[in-house]
Amino acid sequence: MKENVLIVIDMQNDFVDAALGTPEAVQSVPEVVKAIKDPYYDRVIAAMDTHEESYLMTLEGKYLPVVHCVEDTEGWRINPDVKKALEERRARIIRKPTFGSFTLQEALSEANPAEVTFCGLCTDICVVSNALMARAAMPNTEMRVLAKACAGTTPENHEAALKVMKSCQINVVEE
Numbered sequence: 001m002k003e004n005v006l007i008v009i010d011m012q013n014d015f016v017d018a019a020l021g022t023p024e025a026v027q028s029v030p031e032v033v034k035a036i037k038d039p040y041y042d043r044v045i046a047a048m049d050t051h052e053e054s055y056l057m058t059l060e061g062k063y064l065p066v067v068h069c070v071e072d073t074e075g076w077r078i079n080p081d082v083k084k085a086l087e088e089r090r091a092r093i094i095r096k097p098t099f100g101s102f103t104l105q106e107a108l109s110e111a112n113p114a115e116v117t118f119c120g121l122c123t124d125i126c127v128v129s130n131a132l133m134a135r136a137a138m139p140n141t142e143m144r145v146l147a148k149a150c151a152g153t154t155p156e157n158h159e160a161a162l163k164v165m166k167s168c169q170i171n172v173v174e175e
Helices: 021-038 061-065 080-088 100-111 123-137 157-166
Strands: 005-011 043-049 092-096 115-123 142-151 171-173
Touching: 005 080, 005 100, 005 123, 005 157, 021 080, 021 115, 043 080, 043 100, 043 123, 043 142, 092 100, 115 123, 123 142, 123 157, 142 157, 157 171
Parallel strands: 005 043, 005 115, 043 092, 115 142, 142 171
Antiparallel strands: none
């Protein structure tokens, strides 16, 4: 039986209210928790941005010179409200070293989903990267993104990423 899968991207402290946090990211937390608890989803998979101490020496670190999500630090941990909801749903947690995750795509392929829904942070970096990877891997699978359960690096970048996803046949859910 095909499942409805929810993908929760990078709801970690550094993206919510620490090193790279924004007011919009803080506001997304209750919407993400609501989505995780929604019984519509048969399976929940969460991805965690995971870096090493040498992050600033990476190509990503050169373009985004803000140390964040270093494994086993407070900033790397999942927001407590989101973590509790993920634990209640027995979500699978995947660590990823960069924007898009091949491991996440493999997990999606194993699930053989009827529909995939994305939420999380940052809309314009990791959410859009993983959504477009999934779209390429599963061209005939319905896909959605929950706009209010996402936040970008800026409100303008959030809107731009939603437009890109919409143009790639990922339905943008505004409610």
